[in-house]
Amino acid sequence: MSYFILQILPYVTMVVFTFGLLYRLGRWAGARIVHDITLSPFPQSNTQVLGIFGAELIFFRSLFSSDRALWVGAWLMHMALFAVIGGHLTGIYFLGKQFIYIGTSENLSEQLSALLGTTMGLIMFAGLLYLFYRRFAVAKVREVSTLSDYLHLVLLLSIVTVGNIMRLWEHDLGITYAPVKDYVTHLVMLMPLPMTHEVFTRPFFVLHLLFVQILLMIFPFSKLMHVFGMFAERWIINRVYKEPAPGLPNVDVQAARRAGLGLPSSEGGV
Amino acid sequence: MPKYKDMVQPVRATDEEMRHIHIDPVPDDEKCEKALQYLDEMRKKFRSFVLAMESCVKCGACAENCHTYLGTKDPNNIPTNRAELIRKIYKRYFTLEGRWFGKLVGAEDISLDIIEQWYSYFYQCSECRRCARACPFGIDTCEVTFVGRQILHWLGIVPKLHAHVGAAMERVGNHTNLPKPGIVDTLEFLSEEIMDEFGVEVPFPVDQPAEIMYIPSSADFLLNPYTLMGAGMFFTYIGASWTIPSTVTEAGNFGLLFDQMFTQRHNVTRLLDAAQKLGVKKIVWGECGHGWRAAKMYIPTLADRPVRWPITHLHDEIAYYIRTNQLKLDPAKNPKPVTLHDPCNYARACDLIENLRTVIRASVVDFREMTPNREWTFCCGGGSGILFDDPEMYQRRIQLSAKKAELVRATGVGANGDGILCAPCSICKAQLYPMVEEHKLGVEVKGLVDLLGRALVWK
Ligand code: HEM
Ligand code: SF4
Ligand code: SF4
Ligand code: SF4
Numbered sequence: 001m002s003y004f005i006l007q008i009l010p011y012v013t014m015v016v017f018t019f020g021l022l023y024r025l026g027r028w029a030g031a032r033i034v035h036d037i038t039l040s041p042f043p044q045s046n047t048q049v050l051g052i053f054g055a056e057l058i059f060f061r062s063l064f065s066s067d068r069a070l071w072v073g074a075w076l077m078h079m080a081l082f083a084v085i086g087g088h089l090t091g092i093y094f095l096g097k098q099f100i101y102i103g104t105s106e107n108l109s110e111q112l113s114a115l116l117g118t119t120m121g122l123i124m125f126a127g128l129l130y131l132f133y134r135r136f137a138v139a140k141v142r143e144v145s146t147l148s149d150y151l152h153l154v155l156l157l158s159i160v161t162v163g164n165i166m167r168l169w170e171h172d173l174g175i176t177y178a179p180v181k182d183y184v185t186h187l188v189m190l191m192p193l194p195m196t197h198e199v200f201t202r203p204f205f206v207l208h209l210l211f212v213q214i215l216l217m218i219f220p221f222s223k224l225m226h227v228f229g230m231f232a233e234r235w236i237i238n239r240v241y242k243e244p245a246p247g248l249p250n251v252d253v254q255a256a257r258r259a260g261l262g263l264p265s266s267e268g269g270v
Numbered sequence: 271m272p273k274y275k276d277m278v279q280p281v282r283a284t285d286e287e288m289r290h291i292h293i294d295p296v297p298d299d300e301k302c303e304k305a306l307q308y309l310d311e312m313r314k315k316f317r318s319f320v321l322a323m324e325s326c327v328k329c330g331a332c333a334e335n336c337h338t339y340l341g342t343k344d345p346n347n348i349p350t351n352r353a354e355l356i357r358k359i360y361k362r363y364f365t366l367e368g369r370w371f372g373k374l375v376g377a378e379d380i381s382l383d384i385i386e387q388w389y390s391y392f393y394q395c396s397e398c399r400r401c402a403r404a405c406p407f408g409i410d411t412c413e414v415t416f417v418g419r420q421i422l423h424w425l426g427i428v429p430k431l432h433a434h435v436g437a438a439m440e441r442v443g444n445h446t447n448l449p450k451p452g453i454v455d456t457l458e459f460l461s462e463e464i465m466d467e468f469g470v471e472v473p474f475p476v477d478q479p480a481e482i483m484y485i486p487s488s489a490d491f492l493l494n495p496y497t498l499m500g501a502g503m504f505f506t507y508i509g510a511s512w513t514i515p516s517t518v519t520e521a522g523n524f525g526l527l528f529d530q531m532f533t534q535r536h537n538v539t540r541l542l543d544a545a546q547k548l549g550v551k552k553i554v555w556g557e558c559g560h561g562w563r564a565a566k567m568y569i570p571t572l573a574d575r576p577v578r579w580p581i582t583h584l585h586d587e588i589a590y591y592i593r594t595n596q597l598k599l600d601p602a603k604n605p606k607p608v609t610l611h612d613p614c615n616y617a618r619a620c621d622l623i624e625n626l627r628t629v630i631r632a633s634v635v636d637f638r639e640m641t642p643n644r645e646w647t648f649c650c651g652g653g654s655g656i657l658f659d660d661p662e663m664y665q666r667r668i669q670l671s672a673k674k675a676e677l678v679r680a681t682g683v684g685a686n687g688d689g690i691l692c693a694p695c696s697i698c699k700a701q702l703y704p705m706v707e708e709h710k711l712g713v714e715v716k717g718l719v720d721l722l723g724r725a726l727v728w729k
Contacts, residue, residue, distance in 0.1 A: 028321065036568070140333035143345040221366055233409060262506045
């Protein structure tokens with residue numbers, strides 16, 4: 001079973017994820033931007049357009065103005081998520097020694113990596129729990145939720161919970177970076193691992209990977225597509241609109257006022 | 271038919287009335303099949319619609335940013351749930367997850383009941399786009415309402431009000447069915463009124479060769495005369511060579527609101543014909559929110575020929591003459607406290623925000639901003655022409671305007687019962703005239719150029 005999840009399923013996952021994504025994005029691209037539906041704030045230059053994209057991506061600016069309570073949870077969860085994704089990539093690649101490039105010792109770098117990873121994992125867990133709680137507790141959110149909305153959060157919470165367990169009880173239940181890097185390298189190079197490799201003996205690691213793969217497989221067929229949806233939608237609504245110049249043809253207000261236009265003839269008008 | 275299984279619905283056009291607007295209603299036993307066919311066409315065409323179908327995370331941020339949910343607490347009036355009325359069908363027939371996992375992702379088979387739900391809830395949405403502004407991704411439920419109403423139109427389901435307006439537009443070129451003699455008479459009458467009240471001579475040229483073509487809202491002829499008078503006074507004051515075309519005395523375009531194909535395009539064609547025939551150089555648009563959106567944003571993609579005429583809004587022009595110090599204005603002529611209702615179509619769809627303030631500040635003494643305002647303005651509740659008069663829908667209109675009423679009250683302009691609520695949009699005016707009474711706001715509703723006209727100093 002572990003062998004299947006770690007050695008065979010990943011290839012299925014990548015195929016489903018990649019083709020699913022292409023299929024979905026292809027459908028979006030097939031439909032057109034038919035009319036100009038630019039929405040406020042009307043940017044005046046492409047630099048400002050970039051500014052809007054950036055502020056939405058980094059600060060969730062619209063959400064900040066429209067629903068502060070959601071913003072707190074969603075923003076924390078996403079920032080932790082971005083950090084965790086970044087942490088996985090660098091941590092595994094550099095074996096936790098990535099911070100030596102900013103001048104720390106190897107030992108300190110490993111400690112920092114572990115500390116940051118644990119903190120972000122816990123923040124993300126708290127954020128998700130809060131989003132989950134909202135789905136039950138806040139009437140308007142309950143009213144828009146379907147079963148799949150709850151299940152998404154359950155799946156994410158499962159991934160994060162298992163991840164956090166591996167972090168917090170690293171020596172008993174977790175795994176170190178080195179075997180994971182070895183595993184990923186083999187996977188990418190399409191080389192099988194011996195059945196005795198350490199990764200197969202770590203049940204929480206196997207579980208973590210199973211959940212992540214389920215997430216990636218449903219990704220193209222779920223609301224997780226909002227990651228791309230945001231850019232696609234803002235591409236339509238946040239763009240530069242050039243106004244025609246004001247000023248009416250052949251109008252000379254001073255001359256009109258001198259001539260007293262509109263004033264009754266008796267008062268010197270025309 | 272003002273109610274169907276506990277849903278309010280506007281009175282609908284008869285089959286005969288539908289034929290006047292070029293639609294043969296689809297019989298009930300074919301409606302579901304046809305609805306799916308039209309939905310399929312729409313999803314392949316409009317990306318904005320597809321994104322609303324496929325990338326909403328159901329976060330609920332749009333809910334309390336929509337005045338219809340705030341006013342009715344009806345869950346189907348939450349923007350994403352309004353979209354869900356179509357999304358559940360879309361998922362069922364056009365997505366893998368919906369076909370395979372149905373219930374789990376909220377997919378549902380189409381039925382006549384669902385089509386009736388569309389009719390109820392897409393005609394409570396005022397297409398104001400506050401949900402799009404609020405959504406973290408900018409998902410625009412207005413686009414879903416557009417698609418929903420278009421499909422309903424093709425099925426033969428349109429409110430009587432909208433069908434009448436569509437037919438009138440085709441017959442005489444305005445929404446109120448006013449023929450040319452009526453237009454000319456009314457304008458002569460307005461000239462006399464201006465003479466009596468302001469002591470100035472203001473002619474209203476109709477169909478004259480001119481440099482500028484002015485497109486007033488037809489409601490200004492009967493319901494908002496001071497708006498038309500104000501525009502006439504402005505053009506006379508600056509000595510413009512201007513004219514009103516008798517073939518299009520309508521700044522609005524109900525096509526945007528229920529049929530963006532034939533009805534909307536027909537109005538555009540009419541406009542361009544008039545501009546060509548009268549040989550004008552510029553087109554100036556009157557006070558109408560959805561109409562300005564339709565003109566500014568849709569004419570380029572609906573025109574059937576190159577558009578040679580720059581099209582600007584009256585208030586863009588007035589603001590320009592104020593900024594360049596060419597108008598002499600006396601704000602003391604408008605001494606009452608004034609607040610401004612930003613029409614959503616101006617603010618969110620057309621970027622007409624700052625210029626309104628330039629005009630109002632120069633024209634009145636005591637101007638007070640509403641909060642929220644500008645691009646975060648709440649709709650008056652009548653947007654997209656949902657100005658229905660039957661008792662059930664009228665009650666709904668009161669609920670839909672509740673949020674706006676609360677904001678107007680908070681400005682305090684009506685505290686002494688002599689405030690002014692400036693609403694430079696015909697639909698806003700038509701909605702707010704009765705609503706300020708229903709909510710006892712102590713304000714009178716006026717257009718913006720009304721105030722400017724009054725403030726002009728002629729000598
Ligand atoms: C581009 C800017 C983004 C914005 C504005 C944004 C916003 C949101 C919002 C508002 C939610 C709803 C939370 C809720 O369930 O109540 C959400 C959920 C989520 N987002 Fe994002 N997101 C963005 C990008 C991303 C990215 C890049 C990822 C992943 C790589 C991501 C992953 C998720 C996940 C996993 C959820 C939880 C889904 C669920 O509730 O089932 N998001 N996002
Ligand atoms: S705010 Fe946007 S993403 Fe959130 S529920 Fe509404 S439409 Fe969906
Ligand atoms: S367009 Fe306006 S009325 Fe319609 S759903 Fe959005 S916020 Fe509500
Ligand atoms: S009627 Fe006025 S307030 Fe309401 S949608 Fe139109 S512009 Fe907006």
